[in-house]
Amino acid sequence: MSLTQDQLRHFLDEGYVIVEGALTGDDLDPVISGIEAFVDERARELHREGLISDLHETESFERRLALITRENAAIYDDIDIMNMRAEAVFRFLGNGRMLDLVESLVGPEITCSPIQHLRAKLPEGLNSLPGHGNGGGTGEEDALAARIRENVAPWHQDAQVHHEDADPVFILTVWLPLCDTDEENGCLQIIPRVHHSRTVYWSEGFGIEEGRLPEGEVLSLPMRKGDVLLMHKLIPHRSIPNRSGTIRWSLDLRYQQTGLPTGRSFYPNFIVRSRRHPEFVLSDYGTWNRGWEEALKVTAQRPPRKNKPTEPTPIRIYG
Numbered sequence: 001m002s003l004t005q006d007q008l009r010h011f012l013d014e015g016y017v018i019v020e021g022a023l024t025g026d027d028l029d030p031v032i033s034g035i036e037a038f039v040d041e042r043a044r045e046l047h048r049e050g051l052i053s054d055l056h057e058t059e060s061f062e063r064r065l066a067l068i069t070r071e072n073a074a075i076y077d078d079i080d081i082m083n084m085r086a087e088a089v090f091r092f093l094g095n096g097r098m099l100d101l102v103e104s105l106v107g108p109e110i111t112c113s114p115i116q117h118l119r120a121k122l123p124e125g126l127n128s129l130p131g132h133g134n135g136g137g138t139g140e141e142d143a144l145a146a147r148i149r150e151n152v153a154p155w156h157q158d159a160q161v162h163h164e165d166a167d168p169v170f171i172l173t174v175w176l177p178l179c180d181t182d183e184e185n186g187c188l189q190i191i192p193r194v195h196h197s198r199t200v201y202w203s204e205g206f207g208i209e210e211g212r213l214p215e216g217e218v219l220s221l222p223m224r225k226g227d228v229l230l231m232h233k234l235i236p237h238r239s240i241p242n243r244s245g246t247i248r249w250s251l252d253l254r255y256q257q258t259g260l261p262t263g264r265s266f267y268p269n270f271i272v273r274s275r276r277h278p279e280f281v282l283s284d285y286g287t288w289n290r291g292w293e294e295a296l297k298v299t300a301q302r303p304p305r306k307n308k309p310t311e312p313t314p315i316r317i318y319g
């Protein structure tokens with residue numbers, strides 16, 4: 001379903017809208033099964049190689065990877081979309097129900113941006129969760145604590161995460177949890193309405209220090225599995241620590257009008273919907289998979305943006 005007039009108005013006024021219950025088990029279960037299969041296969045490899053002592057195979061989707069990561073972070077390190085490259089996730093990037101919402105804002109010619117992440121947001125207290133294997137007060141424990149801290153996104157606008165060529169492009173963020181999320185397990189927080197000022201609030205290049213945040217109320221966005229958040233790229237947002245005992249799984253994807261720069265020219269984008277040229281829609285998983293494989297061979301580390309202002313920058317966005 002397209003956005004309703006009220007939802008459209010909410011997005012235009014507030015810079016975001018949550019569409020409750022937009023997705024069902026039919027949409028999300030294959031994604032979760034794809035991730036579970038990846039975790040299971042890799043866990044068995046690590047176990048065979050003696051790198052983990054317990055498969056944790058009876059644990060839930062929200063706990064298993066956390067317990068494995070406590071012993072060995074190799075699977076966690078590869079969990080992001082472009083590293084894992086699960087076919088189920090590729091299929092989901094073109095999910096019709098999600099794209100109907102996206103089309104309301106981006107139009108009928110839609111490209112999937114390579115700025116896309118699967119996040120397994122680990123529990124802050126992972127080392128003290130009951131169960132087998134932990135960092136044991138060693139350097140490994142410190143490394144794990146550092147990984148958990150990295151997983152808490154600081155205040156930023158998504159306009160800060162792409163290169164200069166996409167500054168004028170309207171890129172829509174689509175954020176969705178794969179489990180219910182709230183303030184306990186690290187939901188998103190945003191400052192609504194900031195997009196009206198058409199400014200990127202840089203601090204030392206990326207992120208926004210608390211003292212430099214634009215004024216406005218901070219809203220926590222608890223969401224249920226199946227809800228979808230659509231967000232303007234100028235809305236400041238962050239995620240808060242995960243104080244629960246389970247992983248907060250989520251996807252953050254970006255879509256834009258076809259033919260415009262993505263701000264990540266070195267990584268593959270692809271057409272997910274075209275009313276004018278449906279034959280250009282990429283439905284071949286192998287092409288997508290190889291595209292990322294080749295791109296990551298050439299550019300394993302994303303090069304930083306050259307022009308990283310430290311002062312707020314007025315911005316003109318077309319479309």
Ligand SMILES: O=C(O)CCC(=O)C(=O)O
Nearest residue numbers: 119153158175239250252
């Ligand atoms: O999911 C999170 O924890 C952070 C997501 C985020 O910052 C983003 O989508 O830009």
